[in-house]
Amino acid sequence: MRSALALQGQFGRICKVLRHIHAVYNQALSLRQLADKAGMSVPTFHSHFKAMTHMPPMQYVKSVRLHQARMLMVRQEMTAAAASYAVGYESPSQFNREFKRLFGLPPAQEVQRMQQSFSVPPLHPASDFIASH
Secondary structure (H helix, E strand, O other), X not given: OHHHHOOOHHHHHHHHHHHHHHHOOOOOOOHHHHHHHHOOOHHHXXXXXXXXXXOOHHHHHHXXXXXXXXXXXXXXXXOHHHHHHHOOOOOHHHHHHHHHHHHOOOHHHHHHHHHHHOOOOOOOOOOXXXXXX
């Protein structure tokens, strides 16, 4: 418990990787790179990461990117294509498919739904994590 609270051990290593993912989500990230950042083998990293986040590392990265893209479209009125490139996608069509799979609506409809249904707080540049994830 002490090591978890002090962000030491496996917990601390995964937290370090989570901070890294949220800081550089728009860059190319690989499982090997993330495991190296944690100082673990790929299988060990995958196991510990999934135990903490309840999802595999690359699925988590995808989720962070999609959540961030959604907030860019809502806050900055970006197009889906512009947001997809801004968060690291190379293919807008792949982005659209994955966005709809995660949120249940195409990007334009999801943005419209959010704008009509929610008061979206302004971006806080000093935040380590995005609010919607």
